[in-house]
Amino acid sequence: MTLWTSADIATATNGAASAAFDVSGVTFDSREVGAGDLFVALTGETTDGHKFLDQAFDRGAAGAIVSQDMPHPNVRVPDTFAALEALARASRVRTSARIVGVTGSAGKTGTKEALFAALDRSPAKSAHRSVKSYNNHTGVPLSLARMPAEVDYGVFEMGMNHPGELAHLTTLVRPHVAIVTAIAPAHAAFFPDESAIADAKGEIFQGLEPGGVAIIPYDSPHRERLAAAAAPHAARTVTFGIDDGADVRAIEAVKAANGGTFITARVGDRELSYTVSQPGKHWVSNSLAVLAAVDAVGGDLALAGLALADLGGLAGRGARFWVEVKGGRALVIDEAYNANPASMRVTLAVLGEEAATRKIAVLGEMRELGEKSNEYHAALAGPVRDAGVQLVILVGEQMRPLAEALEGQVEIVHVPDAAAARDRLMATLEAGDAVLIKGSNGVGLAAVVAALAGGKI
Numbered sequence: 001m002t003l004w005t006s007a008d009i010a011t012a013t014n015g016a017a018s019a020a021f022d023v024s025g026v027t028f029d030s031r032e033v034g035a036g037d038l039f040v041a042l043t044g045e046t047t048d049g050h051k052f053l054d055q056a057f058d059r060g061a062a063g064a065i066v067s068q069d070m071p072h073p074n075v076r077v078p079d080t081f082a083a084l085e086a087l088a089r090a091s092r093v094r095t096s097a098r099i100v101g102v103t104g105s106a107g108k109t110g111t112k113e114a115l116f117a118a119l120d121r122s123p124a125k126s127a128h129r130s131v132k133s134y135n136n137h138t139g140v141p142l143s144l145a146r147m148p149a150e151v152d153y154g155v156f157e158m159g160m161n162h163p164g165e166l167a168h169l170t171t172l173v174r175p176h177v178a179i180v181t182a183i184a185p186a187h188a189a190f191f192p193d194e195s196a197i198a199d200a201k202g203e204i205f206q207g208l209e210p211g212g213v214a215i216i217p218y219d220s221p222h223r224e225r226l227a228a229a230a231a232p233h234a235a236r237t238v239t240f241g242i243d244d245g246a247d248v249r250a251i252e253a254v255k256a257a258n259g260g261t262f263i264t265a266r267v268g269d270r271e272l273s274y275t276v277s278q279p280g281k282h283w284v285s286n287s288l289a290v291l292a293a294v295d296a297v298g299g300d301l302a303l304a305g306l307a308l309a310d311l312g313g314l315a316g317r318g319a320r321f322w323v324e325v326k327g328g329r330a331l332v333i334d335e336a337y338n339a340n341p342a343s344m345r346v347t348l349a350v351l352g353e354e355a356a357t358r359k360i361a362v363l364g365e366m367r368e369l370g371e372k373s374n375e376y377h378a379a380l381a382g383p384v385r386d387a388g389v390q391l392v393i394l395v396g397e398q399m400r401p402l403a404e405a406l407e408g409q410v411e412i413v414h415v416p417d418a419a420a421a422r423d424r425l426m427a428t429l430e431a432g433d434a435v436l437i438k439g440s441n442g443v444g445l446a447a448v449v450a451a452l453a454g455g456k457i
Contacts, residue, residue: 001439002022002024003022003026004026006021006022007020009038009065010085015077017074018076021062021073022066023103023329024036025038026146028197033055033060035130036060036062037056038063039052040065042084042138044056053066055219060326062076067079070172070239081138084212088142091422092206095147095154097153097154098176098177099155099175100154100296101156101158101170101179102157102178102405103181103201105197106182106282106340107182108159109133109181110278111224114286115293115399116347117311118299118304119153119297120153120154120292122300125152127152128147129154131143136160140169140172143157148322149439158173161187162187162190163199163200166204167206167207170205172207175212175295176209176213177296178204178205178214179215179292180215180217181286183217183222184197185342188368188370189373191370194222199229202413203313206233207233212235213238214236216230216237218242218243218246219242219243224251225252240282241254241285245457247268247292248267248295249309251266251271252262252264255353260277262274263276274304280353282343315334318347319333320333320334328432329352330429330433331356332436332449332452333351333436336437338440341379344380344383345380348387349438354434357430358430359387359388359434359436360391360393360425362397363394363402363422364439365398366440367443368400376402377399377402378401381402383408390411391411392412394413395416395445396439417443417444418443418445422447422448422451429452
């Protein structure tokens with residue numbers, strides 16, 4: 001199926017095509033090129049995509065966007081990054097899809113995936129979303145460029161770690177609905193306080209299309225700040241949450257037999273009962289944001305409820321698997337993709353709900369927290385104790401304040417890196433254990449998960 005023709009690409013980017021070609025996908029990573037893809041040769045401070053053109057075409061690329069002479073079919077432009085953004089804008093212009101933008105300090109990827117599943121559930125409708133966590137200055141335009149012209153819905157995750165980033169990304173996405181999932185001290189090193197983080201997240205509303213809807217967390221202490229940010233741009237603001245007063249709220253939430261939550265929610269003047277397969281109170285909140293967005297774009301709430309019940313765990317964000325150990329099995333909860341103080345607390349609470357012989361937490365340091373880093377790390381002592389953790393393996397120097405705060409209360413192993421954490425965990429894991437693995441992405445705890453995923457120790 002043709003996504004773009006060379007003529008389309010040349011028109012969108014104001015480039016010159018060397019030959020006629022059609023592409024069925026877009027990527028800027030030569031390792032991900034598939035048959036029929038368009039390879040965008042981005043240049044950066046440390047690498048140049050033009051060096052990988054032969055590799056991309058060996059893997060089946062049908063064409064490339066380049067800024068240098070080359071023998072393969074291409075569209076030549078002065079600046080390949082600018083061309084990628086131009087292709088993204090052209091994709092947004094040509095579609096009649098209802099577009100949803102998702103941001104937040106925590107929960108944005110899970111909410112994006114759940115919303116995609118809810119909107120794509122109908123056999124009569126189709127949806128597109130950004131894959132993985134392609135939510136930055138290159139990932140967002142790539143995700144837009146990959147969107148087929150004939151889809152009904154588009155769901156795009158947008159992230160930031162500095163003021164002004166979302167203000168730009170939202171002009172590319174131009175959402176009809178914009179969601180802020182939560183505000184927490186993620187990337188706090190780049191902001192004076194949490195209110196400034198809320199202001200930066202609120203930039204997403206600046207790109208709303210006329211008649212657009214802003215969706216914000218009612219239970220957040222920054223609710224009014226987010227509402228004020230939305231007011232000049234949104235025709236309507238919808239709140240979601242647990243507390244009375246939210247436009248979309250959980251009337252009842254009880255633990256389900258599968259470990260998830262059975263929820264009765266009120267959406268405006270309607271009630272809906274459904275199950276969220278993922279455990280944890282944060283997934284109750286995520287599901288309410290999903291329902292608010294589905295309602296805002298005119299989707300089917302009943303099908304959304306079914307999709308939430310079927311939603312599987314996401315790698316690095318709550319996926320679960322069992323490892324065979326001597327005498328039985330141990331449960332692994334994979335939260336290795338990233339971490340901030342808020343997401344650490346909620347996932348430790350999930351571990352606390354597990355019926356396990358022993359609870360183990362492998363916690364990597366939380367990065368980009370600025371001058372309050374020691375305070376944020378030490379404050380995790382309470383959630384660790386409340387979860388009933390008996391062994392905590394702390395990874396990285398920035399975890400020292402937590403080690404000191406927990407001294408004498410739980411068994412502590414403090415190691416310098418992911419490799420040492422892996423070795424210590426694999427040496428101690430026993431039948432009946434439940435282990436949570438979570439830390440900032442740069443700590444590399446995904447390697448610990450991968451070592452366990454072989455299924456047997």
